Amino acid sequence: MARPKEFDHDEAVLKAAALFGRQGYEATSVRHLLDELGISSSSFYAAFGGKEQLFMEALAAHAEIERDQLRLFLTGTGAFRDQFKNLLDALIDELASGGGTSSLTLRAAIELAASKPDVLAFLSRYLSELINMVANLITAATERGDISEAYPPEHLARYLLFSAFNLGFVAKVSSRRDTLEGYAAIALHALDDHRPHPVIL
Amino acid sequence: MARPKEFDHDEAVLKAAALFGRQGYEATSVRHLLDELGISSSSFYAAFGGKEQLFMEALAAHAEIERDQLRLFLTGTGAFRDQFKNLLDALIDELASGGGTSSLTLRAAIELAASKPDVLAFLSRYLSELINMVANLITAATERGDISEAYPPEHLARYLLFSAFNLGFVAKVSSRRDTLEGYAAIALHALDDHRPHPVIL
DNA sequence: CACGTTACGGAACGTTTGTTCCATAACGTG
């Protein structure tokens, strides 16, 4: 029919998401994106429409992966607290290794939520979705007796999610493993039973 | 001797800090700064040297104010937990009112810590200072029996500080009061009396 | 009231920004 594309659309979006996550939106120029994606400007605008639209696509793609990973960690077998601890541990591994595929979600919220209505709208909807998902898991866990019901599930869900995101912030300043683990240990305490509990040691 | 300046240096730095805090570094152009400060470019470069240097000055000025406010809240009379709760309440008031003089510290860390070594160095030093300050207050509080010694003071200090900063992140997406209060209530739980959990990392 | 010094306003600079345009290349189809 016609000349075929020489690059994969979705793959390019993921590369863009990584670059935006590393450098931020404003600091990432279109020319830098062209280099990273290995395409020329005409292909760029034909495929993505422009910088801002590519960012929205990248943000959505990143969010989807993030949500799936979250679901994967929190829907296994075992106590909810253990599952969430595993999630934090994995996140710490990633952050401490310096790989630094830091969360585009965090960056987008800080850099663009106030100035770009589209970004705010997306994040608002996306984070609500995450919170609902985790809140439901928490409700199920409390019904099993896994965790106490000291807080409204939605509040607890939001707290846990934002604490996880916050690890990315902590890591921006110090990505030492014990720093991150120290933070995570205390954040996780919100899931401990507040009544006296048996010492398992 | 010579023609006197028509604007106050420190006042201008604070205005710049507010603008940078609202819009971020890259999104704030020099022309926008000139408008906000009400000066012309020649005065700008004579007084501050350039955009980047003004940012560093603004960051330092903001940090000083932030540190003093923190000290003010945490060195009064009363239990440490109450003092920290007052701090969070005041922060929530500010964030919920939408005034939105959001923390330049948070923005600088997310947007620039990875790309501008000067910013990282400053934040690293500044946050260490804050953590030490709070850790000392925590040590004193535990010696009074105010709070339990479940965690190393430095870890607890870092957790509390970053939780406070994290409210700024939460507010970016939803600045509803009950959202922020829900988060703060759970974060504060780290200061409640409890025996150390056996599974601390 | 002239002088030296410093601050001011604003035009101008070169560079980089995001985007558009067009001639050319690479396909599937008739």
Added chain:
DNA sequence: CACGTTATGGAACAAACGTTCCGTAACGTG
């Protein structure tokens, strides 16, 4: 093997970027 269609590379664009420069204005001093 020409044709229609779509992708590509790169030149070109206006606008905005951070910064510099210069003539002028506003002081304190002699």
